Amino acid sequence: MSAADEAEALRVLLVDDDELDRMIVARALRGHGGPIAIVEADSAEAAHAAIVAGSFDCIFSDLHMPGRDGAWLLQQIRGRGVDTPFVALTGHGDEQTAVAMMKAGAADYVVKGGPGTGRLAQVLGHVVRVHRAERETRQAEQALRRSEERLRLALEVTGLGTWDVDVLADRFECDERCRVLLGLPRDAVHAMNAGYLAIHPEAREAALVALQRALDPTGDGRYDCEYRVADGEDGQPRWLRGAGQAYFQDGRATRLVGTVLDVTARKREEEVARRRGEFEQQLIGIVSHDLRNPISAMIMGAAVLAQRLAANSPLASVAGRILSSGDRAVRLIRDLLDFTQARSSSGIPIQRRAADVHEVCHQTVEEVALNHPDRSVVHEAGGDGAGLWDPDRLAQVVGNLAINAVTYSPPGTTVMVRSRGLADRVVIEVHNLGAAIPAAVLPTLFTPFQRRERRQDPDRSIGLGLFIVKEIVVAHGGAVHVRSTPADGTRFTVELPRGAAGEGEGGDPEHG
Numbered sequence: 001m002s003a004a005d006e007a008e009a010l011r012v013l014l015v016d017d018d019e020l021d022r023m024i025v026a027r028a029l030r031g032h033g034g035p036i037a038i039v040e041a042d043s044a045e046a047a048h049a050a051i052v053a054g055s056f057d058c059i060f061s062d063l064h065m066p067g068r069d070g071a072w073l074l075q076q077i078r079g080r081g082v083d084t085p086f087v088a089l090t091g092h093g094d095e096q097t098a099v100a101m102m103k104a105g106a107a108d109y110v111v112k113g114g115p116g117t118g119r120l121a122q123v124l125g126h127v128v129r130v131h132r133a134e135r136e137t138r139q140a141e142q143a144l145r146r147s148e149e150r151l152r153l154a155l156e157v158t159g160l161g162t163w164d165v166d167v168l169a170d171r172f173e174c175d176e177r178c179r180v181l182l183g184l185p186r187d188a189v190h191a192m193n194a195g196y197l198a199i200h201p202e203a204r205e206a207a208l209v210a211l212q213r214a215l216d217p218t219g220d221g222r223y224d225c226e227y228r229v230a231d232g233e234d235g236q237p238r239w240l241r242g243a244g245q246a247y248f249q250d251g252r253a254t255r256l257v258g259t260v261l262d263v264t265a266r267k268r269e270e271e272v273a274r275r276r277g278e279f280e281q282q283l284i285g286i287v288s289h290d291l292r293n294p295i296s297a298m299i300m301g302a303a304v305l306a307q308r309l310a311a312n313s314p315l316a317s318v319a320g321r322i323l324s325s326g327d328r329a330v331r332l333i334r335d336l337l338d339f340t341q342a343r344s345s346s347g348i349p350i351q352r353r354a355a356d357v358h359e360v361c362h363q364t365v366e367e368v369a370l371n372h373p374d375r376s377v378v379h380e381a382g383g384d385g386a387g388l389w390d391p392d393r394l395a396q397v398v399g400n401l402a403i404n405a406v407t408y409s410p411p412g413t414t415v416m417v418r419s420r421g422l423a424d425r426v427v428i429e430v431h432n433l434g435a436a437i438p439a440a441v442l443p444t445l446f447t448p449f450q451r452r453e454r455r456q457d458p459d460r461s462i463g464l465g466l467f468i469v470k471e472i473v474v475a476h477g478g479a480v481h482v483r484s485t486p487a488d489g490t491r492f493t494v495e496l497p498r499g500a501a502g503e504g505e506g507g508d509p510e511h512g
């Protein structure tokens with residue numbers, strides 16, 4: 001027998017105290033037709049030791065042997081949990097004993113010395129096939145039970161209920177959790193519309209549309225819908241989310257299977273967040289708008305006072321500080337109003353018209369330099385700067401970035417603003433030297449109300465400048481990037497497309 005045949009051979013344990021009987025049985029078993037390895041034992045004790053030492057595909061054992069008999073051997077191996085098929089070998093007149101052995105767990109019996117000996121090979125093949133089929137069935141059942149247990153635990157953890165709709169039979173079945181969530185009675189057979197009727201009347205139309213879409217054979221069969229059901233004991237609305245998949249046969253839906261989840265807590269949190277957001281935006285808008293008038297009056301009065309005072313008047317510096325503080329207050333109010341608009345559905349509006357980005361940058365840099373006479377702010381331009389933009393908003397972008405660069409760079413260094421015209425876009429770069437922006441800060445740099453650690457200037461920012469920069473750039477269809485290293489400093493890069501053809505003076509506003 002080759003090594004391959006030996007690996008695939010049936011291992012059979014043959015137990016009989018009569019050597020001649022063992023030879024006859026072994027010869028009959030080798031007629032099985034396939035590779036077979038027979039291990040012989042002349043007593044029940046020797047057979048038991050062989051079974052303890054190794055595994056077998058089948059055991060053929062004489063019933064009557066000196067000392068321990070075949071019944072004892074069967075009892076021992078079954079007590080050890082060994083389920084190897086056991087075929088009893090008996091003589092004439094012992095059929096009743098053999099039947100009792102089968103009731104005790106034997107797979108079959110064969111009468112020695114008669115016609116039964118000729119069917120030993122057939123019995124071997126049969127009991128081995130049956131045993132393997134039973135083992136595979138048990139393994140499949142165990143795997144199924146494990147899978148069902150994992151599914152049950154997963155559903156328990158996630159809070160999901162399950163449902164199953166037989167479309168053709170008009171039957172709705174669900175588990176206990178789904179039944180509770182939908183408020184359905186227990187131990188009742190429900191029609192297909194049972195789940196639909198459990199939905200709050202105000203939400204039924206949307207749920208019906210989602211159901212019809214899922215059952216449409218031209219679609220993907222997916223069902224996904226959030227809907228309101230009966231109010232809870234606290235009188236507050238309850239919300240569920242149903243998700244499922246439809247199955248089709250011959251061009252029509254036959255079954256819809258899915259899950260249901262209570263999403264009431266999330267819906268309530270979303271509603272609270274929505275109301276809080278609306279209140280915050282309204283509050284910011286109202287406060288910002290109402291502050292404009294008194295601040296404008298303050299700036300106007302300070303400007304008139306500054307014009308009428310002599311240059312050497314001690315009040316001249318006071319008037320100058322009032323003007324500077326007023327300008328800063330106006331910028332803060334403008335940022336708050338822009339933030340309110342950006343957080344609304346409309347975003348920050350822009351009004352495109354023909355403009356030159358170089359001129360916008362040059363004028364803005366001059367204003368920043370004028371307000372910071374102790375700092376060097378320089379503008380360099382190159383290429384064609386013409387395009388369709390909102391020049392006032394672009395000036396706001398350049399101004400915010402330039403002031404930010406002045407604020408975060410050390411005295412005696414230069415803030416460089418470069419504008420370059422390329423084939424299909426323009427690029428604006430604002431660069432400053434100084435400490436690099438920490439890597440942990442970069443991901444939230446354009447998030448509103450985020451401020452870096454303060455530096456040398458006394459002004460305080462509310463952390464909206466970079467957020468508004470990004471909103472304006474995005475509204476123009478562009479992008480803004482930042483790179484900051486200890487060696488090179490910090491560089492903000494704004495890329496803007498030149499604008500769509502045909503857009504010009506007085507065009508409609510576009511929103512980001």
